[in-house]
Amino acid sequence: MHSKIILKVIGLLLMIFSLTLVPPVIIAAIYNDGALIEFASVMGGVLLFGLLLWLPVRDYKHDLKIRDGFFVVVMFWVVLGVVGALPLYIEQEVSLSLTDAIFESFSGLTTTGATVLTGLDNMPQSILWYRQQLQWLGGMGIIVLAVAVLPMLGVGGMQLYRAETPGPVKDSKIAPRISETAKALWYIYLGLTLTCAIAYWMAGMDWFDAFSHSFSTVAIGGFSTHDASIGHFDSFEIELVAIFFMFLAGINFALHFSAFRNLNTNVYLSDPEFKLYATLLILVTVLVSLFLYLHNVYPTWEESIRYGLFQSVSLATTTGFANADFSAWPGFLPVLLIFVSFIGGSAGSTAGGMKVIRFLLLSKQVIREIQGLLHPNAIMPVKLGNKSIPEKVMMAVWGFLAVYVFTFTIIMLVVMALGVDQVTAFSSVAAMMNNLGPGLGAVSANYQSLSDPVKWVLTFAMLLGRLEIFTLLVLFTAAFWRK
Template sequence: MRFHFKSIIHILGMLLIINSVFMLTALPFSIYFQDMQHWAILKAFAITMGAGSLAFFFTRQTERVVKKRDVYIVVTFGWILMALSATLPYLFSGAIHNLTDAFFECISGYTTTGASILKDIEAVAPSILYWRSLTQWIGGMGIIVLTVAILPLIGVGGMQLFVAEAPGISADKLRPRITDTAKRLWVIYIGLTLTETVLLRVFGMTWYDAFNHSLTTMATGGFSTKNASIAHFPNPLIQYTIIIFMFFAGTNFSMMYFGFQGQLKKVWNNDEFRAYFLSIVGLSTVFGLYVGYQLYGDIELGFRDVAFQLVSLITTTGFVSADYTSWAPFLTILCFILLFVGGSAGSTAGGIKTVRHLILAKNGWLDLKRQLHPSAVIPVRLNGKAVSGEITYTVLAFVIIFLITFVIGAMLLAMTGLDLMTAMGASATSLGNVGPGIGSVGPVDNFAWLPPMAKWICSSLMLLGRLELFTVLLLFTPFFWRGN
């Protein structure tokens, strides 16, 4: 099969141009805060814009054809190029001094993982911290989805790009035209970001902190402007606000669209939303009461800390309000398990996704019935409709490959010198795009101390997890390159 490399380069060039424009938005922050980073930002912008413009210009007259195999290359290398170009503000400003650490921070941003190598976040210039938050916001919905709304202007269809990037089992279109879908997703995304910013400001944050935390909340990314993350803001109103918006960010955006239209019954009848909502409420109530009564002696604080951390882990946001590894061993194990859960499909969350767990659970339960009635045809049903065997097998394959990748990642990290607990925690949190893990990469630690090879392994796991494995892994198969 012939690859359309000129079309691929054309789209990658456009992605770099878009990234450079986002990069330039850090300049007003540098001027306002007088942090002396305007030249670093301008140099990073010029190089990124120049590289993107050259790629775009020299391929402008090529036939704009993008086939399915081309899409996988665009999505994977688009994410890598975005992360590489995003390192420039860090390197030019001196906030990070080497490519390994800068790339780790950037890929963690674009994949909305939230793992960080910065030892003193509050010492970093405000404009660079804003850029750090913005990388998560861009990656949250996906730069590819954003581009889908623009691609028709250059004659390239967007549906294939949207399906390859969009998280979940499939890309659920809210309207027949994919560009309309992308625009509506971004209207919801921007609207919720601005709403949270206003609320956080009203409840006591500065406009700067409120905006940055809103960017990373809606991205389910978890980068903070403070060393202590959300624990720096003990105000209950701030923490409850972030809990609510983390929940929104981990919800299928299609369901939010229907909810905003007043179709609440349709939202509640969605099996995945009910499972997602009830699991959060149930776990937060049971374990919140335990921590509040047994450990804190303060029911409200215990419930708030547990609810915050459980929602943060399930939605893969990664904000920290308390050290969950200090509560009790069984709660540490629970938090480790939650690294594999993930939010809803069609959200900005990472992880395996609630709908996949739901399908596997339903199929497992029905298998018990099939043991008694081997001749009966008992399909798995989701939202009242039968799920095809093909989808069930695909879900099973995804979960198996996810777990195998986690094991391989943990083994590779252990080979770099990490202890078992840390290797498992770093592999799980990187692949699930969560941020904090267990061991020496827990909620009160970061990834700065990891050896360089371990950082590259974690970076690779972040990319695999963000693009849901298959998009990247296909590039390493011989049939991808020689297929018809």
């Protein structure tokens, strides 16, 4: 690996991140909430640290290799998660331990949405804004933003983009140059965020809550400025806005780009992943709403559909917003909604989970294997639409599933060995690796009651989920470090 170029990139990225602390500083000044000095000092410290890393190697030029890209991505997320915890740790009114501050920071940046905080309604406005902003930056990936800037500074970005972008198909670009791809993604992301904020404001939120919740909605993060989440507003109109934008954020952003560029929505209907994504959401919503009504959880069809629709979309897209306590619902519903989060949203979206495209390819592979028993000599390629999927891709999907199940099992056993009960262990690890947030059992409300060792394990699981396992695990292989 090339240590100088790695230091140069990390220094640049830290300086970029320091600039994102300007809005919390402004919010702290406007509301005079006592956090101005803390945010300003962290901003200056991060900027200085990044500058110290960058200055000695600023003139060094070298192309990033694949392993450099993996290392930079992982190290930057680790460094950023720790640096991002500083405002939460030093702010006296929040009063978090170092472990809790790092857990909260990683939860925001990975768009997991699991929290250790209570009393959000009385917290400083700048801290609330900062938590929401962390999710917004993590949603598309601050590294993708940096990819649009780094070429101007003499650093290529393709290896960063390939390592950072979630989904099984990582080489597809919506523009010829990688920097143009990153810019296009951020224009779409920013446009959705502003539109969502305006829609929330029109539905009844004040401007602060509207922008704060638009950050976590489009990022599919799930953080809220209130302990009761979206349920705090008790507004069906606000819930409809959240449902609509959660649904949009769970779609491949390349489809949004194509639809906007061509002014044609047919690109959605012609995409196999989108059709399965929409179908699954409809099926889960119908099943959950029907069960709620038949078991008299809510007295009317309207209420059953309202809460069933919101929680189904929220958990299936791995957002994690709440307008009801789904963990208290009867029967199999809580476990069903946790299991649906394993599928998650589309590849190329801000959603977590294993991604709909992988689920689709695995389903087609299972069908092919069954048909192969009846026609052992037939050649039956797996197809998406009219396109045959290479066997290399199919093997990668199967490999991902195997590693995902194995990793999930090991982490869950470790959490149980640390004294957590089975239901809490299963749901919390699922919530972390799927970047979902809410769980069952002891973590149905928040993660404050868990021990510090468990929180560190779950923080590692968040990072695994955000980087889709292989990007992180590759650093633990001997081949990665071999020259």
